[in-house]
Amino acid sequence: MSEFLQIMITGITTGAIYSISALGFSIVYNATKVTNFANGEFMMMGGLISASLILSGGVPMLLAIPLACIAVAVLGTMIDLVGIRWARRKSVLSYAMITIGFGITFRGAMQVLVGREILFPPTFGGIPNLFIGDIYLSSQSGWILIALVIIAASLGFLFMRTKLGKAMRAASQQPRAAALCGINPRVMAVMAFGMAGLLGAVAGAMIAPIGAAFYEFGLFYGLKGFAAAVLGGFGSSIGAVVGGLLIGIIESLTAGYISSNIKDAAALAILVVILLVRPSGLFGAMEARRV
């Protein structure tokens, strides 16, 4: 039994990271109707930049992580400012290809700047490792869960209670009407990308002490974050959180009871199955089918 619970804890921890990644997809999609294929790279860069600043640059953690997050947020806004805005052809296909291109560029840049090492930054510390009976909740896991709660609560507050959040929601549902009310959808778009960058970087920086940072991790972060978003219902914030946790749990169960080599395939298989069977996911109302 305690083995099962331990697996669940691991699952919820990694799941929390996927949830944050999924939120990044949702925020961008809701503001711009674009699926940001570079979302996973935000996480990768958050982890890798902060890890390399700490390990190679000797920068203290409290400075390195915010720096990394800001850098990634800025890179995120670049996707909108340079990519989307200057795109000659404004079609779904084009935007998808542009974000794919950015993702590859980010990955390549990290390979050149940071290299091909797998980096393990130190854990945050602060919270002690907890033992509840036979079950072990590591300090870093604790931080991740706290972060998820704070982020989910903050986003909820932002979107439901603040003017800015409501403006973003208005701009995504009815861009022209929102524009007539003085809300600039372009500004909303840039902010959405920036937020997704920030969130992704935070997630990446948090998982790096446990799961390491490596320039090729972006692919899986992106796919699993997307799977989480779709599972929960693309565009839904609650869905993103629930979806992420579910994917994390299923992955952990696969690793624990079947084989850890194929745990990655588990999340991907779920994605494919969901897309085929119930593309609107658990909480979403989005149209995934076109025919």
Added chain:
Amino acid sequence: MSLEVSEVSKRYGGLQAVNAVDLVALPGEVTSVIGPNGAGKTTLLNIISGTVVPNHGTTKLFGEDITTIPPHKRARHGLTRTYQTPQLFEDMTVLETVMVGAHLTGRSSFWSALVRAPFLRQEEAAMEECARQALKRVRLSENVFRREALVLPYGYQRRVEIARALAMNPRVLLLDEPAAGLNSIETGEIAELICELAADGMIIVLVEHDMSMVMEISQKIIVMNFGTKIADGTPAAIQTNQDVIDAYLGTPHGEVEHA
């Protein structure tokens, strides 16, 4: 030998977009659907073209029930349409675009195309000729054939779209606001073209806002408001129908009471 729409209804969540509408369109006639914005005209057209499946009611073409048949199969029955904004193909020339319209006149399959079976040469020549004929019918001259369809002026684009529809030799043609965005000369030309097509025996269903054009070329007019049909008759009858005037047309002095 007609197009018959009976009691079709379509509901989107809380909105009844189309409510028990009947329509009969005969060959050789222009049947127009008019009404204020949001009256459900485009939804009705979408039901007829197959893009939207109604909640109730039937659509029958030449006696056959086509209510649940998807658009590409309706095309095989001879039904096609144009769109509110021209849906032309990017990076294809005018000639190629209209040749796509002739798609159904061909017999080649993937396999025969891959190996270039002998009959392909004739098929390609025939399709090209079919496209040229269609373009001639909409009076587009040969010097635009090789130009990319999307760089042409709007009026030309509309004509290309109609030519593309004509290339399949349709028996039923649905036109969604073909005069939108055209000046009065271009509108006149389109109106004349539509009359000719009807005279050739086609069933034409026209959704339009340009009242003078509608009154001039239609044999029958259906008026819709809030999803319901409020009137059905000849242009003369419609123009003097009080319900229609109240909802849409207004009096000769320009006063309209909106329902």
Added chain:
Amino acid sequence: MKKHSFIANERRRDLLILAGLAAVMLIIGIGVRNSYYLSLLTYASIYSIAALGLFLLFGYAGQISLAQAAFFGMGAYITAFSTLNLGLAPIIGIVAAIILPGLVGWLVSLQLLKLATNYLAMATLAFGTISFIAFSQLHAVTGGLDPGVIGVPPFDLLGISFRGPGPTFSLVAIFLVLTLLVTINLIHSRIGRALRALRTSEVAAAGLGIDVVRYKVIVFALAASMAGLAGALFAHLQTNFNASSFGVGLSIELLLMVVLGSVFTPWGALFGAAFVTLLPAALEDFDHYKLLIYGGIMTFSMIFVPDGLGKAAIDSLGDALGRLGRK
């Protein structure tokens, strides 16, 4: 007055270019002795075949697929299995490598092609990744990442053995020419035009009688077959290979080849394949900068010249020639 048939002329032009290319390749196969250059050109030709499939799927029909590497790998493993384990003649392996991935592609796409563009891209990416994991993990069948497959025999048919760089190049060249021929035939037919229409407006295409889903499925399966063929030739060329050749990176490179070249003519895919294959050879330390360069090129192209650098180049060439007063 005799009317020009523009359509027939376009086809004739493509066939002429193909004839020229075939002649060039014949000369290379016979004349070039340097095995390094030959091997480079052979790789470029193999990837051209896979890129042509993606050209039809993405360039023409507008469907983003990141799964081509999976079918490429399938083709390689199928032909290896057929020649090494089953002892069958290599030609059977090649035929199986064309048919079986095509079937898988057909089955997979039947399900996936109902999805909208972004979902399709993600789903094919997921499929490609799952396949790579399968290739890596099914050690007993594929040899996994280490050691992989060893000792694929050279291709031979009717007693003629294609052993060595020159004959291998000729073998691949023959298949490339055949693939191009088939592609050109498809493009210049009503099916080809229908596929091109799908890229812009599926609604309009359906309204003209085109069965959109069926056509997308067929072209997806065709692309899978071409990738499978390329994979089989790859197996014969490399003799030894492992799963690391069939990761998502290859799918991305193939997409890049199509993007680089042109979404309108098959020659663009060849140009892109040559560029992507020859570039690493030209630049030292390329591997280190590869992703950055590819990413930069892809992003730049898709923002500023979404129809492909090849087309942009051809267009400006055409404009320049036009200004010189030619017809």
